[in-house]
Amino acid sequence: MMNKSEKTALLQSASAAKEIEGRSLWRDARIRLFRNKAAVGSMIILGIITLLAIIAPLLSPYAYDQIDWGYIQEGPNWENGHIFGTDGNGRDLFIRVLYGARVSLAVGLLATAVSLIIGVTYGAIAGYFGGKIDSIMMRFVDVLYSLPFMFFVIMLMVVFGRNIFLIFVALGAVEWLTMARIVRGQTLSLRRREFIEAAHATGVSNFKIIFRHVIPNVLGPVIVYMTLTIPQVILTESFLSFLGLGVQEPLTSWGVLISEGAKVIEASTWMLIYPAVFLALTLFCFNFIGDGLRDALDPKDR
Amino acid sequence: MTVMTTAPDKRDNAPILSVRDLKVHFPIPGKGLFAKDRPLKAVDGVDFDLYPGETLGVVGESGCGKSTLGRAILQLIAPSGGQVAWLGKNIVGIPHRDMQPLRRDLQIIFQDPLASLNPRMTIGEIIAEPLVTHKPELGKDEIKTRVKRMMARVGLLPQMINRYPHEFSGGQCQRIGIARAMILEPKLIVCDEPVSALDVSIQAQIVNLLQELQREFDLSLIFISHDLSIVRHICHRIMVLYLGNVMELADRDSIYANPKHPYTKALISAVPIPDPEIERNKERIVLTGDLPSPLSPPSGCVFRTRCPFAQEKCATDVPTIDRVSETQEVACHFHNSI
Amino acid sequence: MTTNHILTVENLSTRFQTPDGEVEAVNNVNFHIDPGETLGVVGESGSGKTQIFLSLMGLLAKNGTSTGSVRYKDKEILNLRPRELNKIRGVSMSMIFQDPMTSLNPYLKISRQMTEVLVEHRGMSEAEALKRAIAMLDRVGIPGAAQRVHMYPHEFSGGMRQRVMIAMALLCDPEVLIADEPTTALDVTVQAQILDLLRDLQTDFNTATVMITHDLGVVAGLCDRVMVMYGGRVVETGTVRDIFYDSHHPYTEGLLKSMPRIDRANEDNMFAIPGQPPNLQNLPTGCAYQERCGYVMDRCCQERPLLKDFGDGRASACFREDGQ
Structure with a gap:
């Protein structure tokens, strides 16, 4: 045990000593993530694709909806500036792939953000309160789950017309269900943890417990799931576009481009290959990042 | 330094906490689709008083309901029956709003020191949380000063505040837990196995810290533990629980010198003593078998299935709690003859 | 060389590679076990007491490596291939753990x-x-x-x-039984039953037993010899009476004094060893116990005391032994 002089020494050092910065679990995870070569490589590639998508208009002399009557459905050609070639309407494929990247990435990020906000809040509330509240909330999720997604999307399109905003809503509305289930599961096990009980015993309000104690501790799996949701959403959007339910001409997405390319696969391979390569590369990158994050956030599983 | 070895004088003080016939029954879904829920009687009629500045030890084996009892007192688990009177007023079933201000005086320390701290918060934030919750009017700087003062008091370097x-x-984690419990200067702390997850050399540090804090702040402690040697050291009175029932309640000297209940005797004799001569030659009462399921407790005396002295009467009659002396109560039909 | 030791451990060291650097969990440990005797291995969490036996059973975590020598009778068994080791572990040498569900x-x-x-x-x-x-x-x-x-x-x-x-x-009549905190997760009354059982079995089967524990009470009741570990090293060995009635090392002494005892009413504060258990990643130069030791001298912070043998299996690693 401590004697008096030690205690005073402690007290004195209290005022004198500089506060030491701690190593948060987030920082540890970041360090581990940056040690993962595949994840870092993926982040760099994704960064480049995103950057290209943002500055797209500066990179090409052509606009995405500009028709070059001299070159209709021509292969890649460095001399005339159509480095990825042109499509059946004589539009530059390079700039269209980058505009497609804008739409695909935006759909991926926004729909995931929607699912994140709704799913995390919903799941945390259901899991934290448990009992009847949990049963009712999760049965509602089950009901939504059982609705046929395609039917839902087609209905939306029929009623409100084709609209890029609707795609965000439709995808977000579906993706949050899984997110809510994941968060609820995590919260259920977290609820029994002693630090939550300690907060209860102190009289911290439920709202604050959820936002201060529960959500920060479920973010690990949530972030991992998020990085895996983004490619899933991009893929679903592509699939919708492939079916003709996606974005409207002249705007485009990778799905639309692939769909167009697939129709002329024998005559003009480039129309399929370029958008497909970009899509595949992006999906790979997100998956590698997700993997890296999982290892970084939960080192026990390695 | 002198240590209080006897309980504070009860006659001068009203009890700070009075527990009467406290019951916690958990409904367990019955087998079969339409079967009724069966009650799991985790705590089944517990009575005791706790006085200011006193430490009550609650001992028993795992599954005896001691942790549930601690949480039921703090209203963290809603009791199914009985009363918990805090400073003379019943707090069982009172609205959340009325309970809130009382939480300032009622705190808890947990067994697993790391699990009881939110891993995403700095220890400064953790210790400050009760202050932020109950005294938001204090400014940031004042809260930080108080947190640092409390850290120093429990033996943590205050510059570690951002770790x-x-x-x-x-x-050290247990010290953080104690600092969080102490920051509002509560009147009662329920200590749920606070040292059993710690190394032997650290246990004594924490026990000493708790005793110092108790003297300094006139704290009452409910010390839940399965370790009877630690309990002997820190507690003034000891309550022995078995399957949610009180077997014996007595002051420390009586219970260790002269245990009356066969279960208490067995518990005490089962604790290994770190001295080869004594340990190898001591007399022991060895209990056979395991704890029965609390879903179907034995009839009569709940301890009878493992009691070496059980007789017919034990299966039929529930023993009442007999006061054998001023300081000792025991629930056994035959405490005089065994 | 033939001895009647059933298990001989020489210069056993175990290291773990972690992202934050190498950790030496066990450092140059020597001991032996004879048929029918019980060896108590005492230490705090992180003292390396369990890792010694995981090493010799070939059960180390993947990032761990062991060096030195472990002989079962006359056969070298350290770092044996699993197929070879399986002829011995679980048959001639068995291990039981704190949590039975793990095995x-x-x-x-x-x-x-x-x-x-x-x-x-x-x-x-x-x-x-x-x-x-x-x-x-x-x-x-x-x-x-x-x-x-x-x-x-x-x-x-x-x-x-x-x-x-x-x-x-x-089941297979092992000659060595290694028990790693077999009663820590159990209630005292059940612990007493299990300890009784182990005592009985020992007289019946004449199995050499290793009892890894932090509870000196268990050691007092069960063991013939005791090995005290601190910071990955052996700091003291001796017979159970040597250790309990005439301990040489300050850590053993502190551990004994800080054990709460049910047979004594303590009228004073409990004796506590100050400070924290050592961090294996960051051991001080010199004696690992220096920061918590009541007898610390300048020399303790500069060089590490070696385990000094007094004969009869009695040894202690402390400079106080030299000073007399």
Whole structure:
């Protein structure tokens, strides 16, 4: 045990000593993530694709909806500036792939953000309160789950017309269900943890417990799931576009481009290959990042 | 330094906490689709008083309901029956709003020191949380000053305020837990096995710290533990629980010198003594078998299935709690003859 | 060289590679076990007491490596291939753990888990093996063994599970039984039953037992010799009486004094060893115990005291021994 002089020494050092910065679990995870070569490589590639998508208009002399009557459905050609070639309407494929990247990435990020906000809040509330509240909330999720997604999307399109905003809503509305289930599961096990009980015993309000104690501790799996949701959403959007339910001409997405390319696969391979390569590369990158994050956030599983 | 070895004088003080016939029954879904729920009687009619500045030990084996009892007292688990009177007023079933201000005086310390701290918060934030919750009017600087003062008081370097729980050892984490419980200067702390997850060399540090804090702040402690040697050291009175029932309640000297209940005797004799001569030659009462399921407790005396002295009467009659002396109560039909 | 030691450990060191650098969990440990004796290995969490035995059983985590020598009778067994090691571990050398569920398969009946070993290593028929399994369960005090052998691990209580573990460990009549905190997770009354059982079994089977524990009370009741570990090294060894009545090392002394005792009313504060257990990643130069030691001298912070042998298996690693 401590004697008096030690205690005073402690007290004195209290005022004198500089506060030491701690190593948060987030920082540890970041360090581990940056040690993962595949994840870092993926982040760099994704960064480049995103950057290209943002500055797209500066990179090409052509606009995405500009028709070059001299070159209709021509292969890649460095001399005339159509480095990825042109499509059946004589539009530059390079700039269209980058505009497609804008739409695909935006759909991926926004729909995931929607699912994140709704799913995390919903799941945390259901899991934290448990009992009847949990049963009712999760049965509602089950009901939504059982609705046929395609039917839902087609209905939306029929009623409100084709609209890029609707795609965000439709995808977000579906993706949050899984997110809510994941968060609820995590919260259920977290609820029994002693630090939550300690907060209860102190009289911290439920709202604050959820936002201060529960959500920060479920973010690990949530972030991992998020990085895996983004490619899933991009893929679903592509699939919708492939079916003709996606974005409207002249705007485009990778799905639309692939769909167009697939129709002329024998005559003009480039129309399929370029958008497909970009899509595949992006999906790979997100998956590698997700993997890296999982290892970084939960080192026990390695 | 002198240590209070006897309980504070009860006659001068009203009890700070009175527990009467406290019951916690958990409904367990019955087998079969339409079967009724069966009650799991985790705590089944517990009575005791706790006086200011006193430490009550609650001992028993796992599954005896001691942790449930501690949480039921703090209203963290809603009791199914009985009363908990805090400073003379019943707090069982009172609205959340009325309970809130009382939480300032009622705190808890947990067994697993690391699990009881939010891994995403700095220890400064953890210790400050009760202050932020109950005294938001204090400014940031004042809260920080108080947190640092409390850290120093429990033996933590105040410059560690921005560190995270995983950067500390088990003993230090328990000190953080104690600082959080002490920051509002409560009147009662329920200590749920506070040292059993710690190394032997650290246990004594934490026990000493708790005793110092108790003297300094006139704290009452409910010390839940399965370790009877620690309990002998820190507690003034000891309550022995078995399957949610009180077997014996007595002051420390009586219970260790002269245990009346066969279960208490068995518990005490089962604790290994770190001295080869004594340990190898001591007399022991060895209990056979395991704890029965609390879903179907034995009839009569709940201890009878493992009691070496059980007789017919034990299966039929529930023993009442007999007061054998001023300081000792026991629930056994035959405490005089065994 | 032939000895009658059943297990001889020489210069055993175990290191772990972690992202934050190398950790030396066990450092240059030497000891031996004779038939029929009980060795107590005492230390705090992180003292390396468990890692010694995981090393010699070939059960280290993947990032761990061991060097040195471990001989079972005259056969070198450290870093043996798993196939070779399996002829010894579980047969001649068994280990039981604090949490029995870690070594019982929850999806298999006890009967299956017990007979498997016998059929594999002893070439018994299923029927013979089952008979022996039941006999062994009966021996460790499981009532209704013939019926309960067909149950799943989760159908047993904690104490019963530990008995099942002990029965499994003893199935092939091992010559060495390593028990890693076998009673820590159990209640005191059940702990007393298990300790009684281990004592009985030892007289019946003459098994050499290693008792890894932090509880000096358990050591006092069960062990013949004691080895005290601190910071990955052995700091003191001796017979149980040497250690308890005439400890040389300040850590042993502190540990004994800080044990709460049920047979004494303490009228004063408890004795506590100050400070925290050492961080193996960041051990100080010199003696690992210096920061917590009441007898610390300048020399302790500069060089590390070596384990000094006094004969008769008595040794201590402290400079105070030189100063006399």
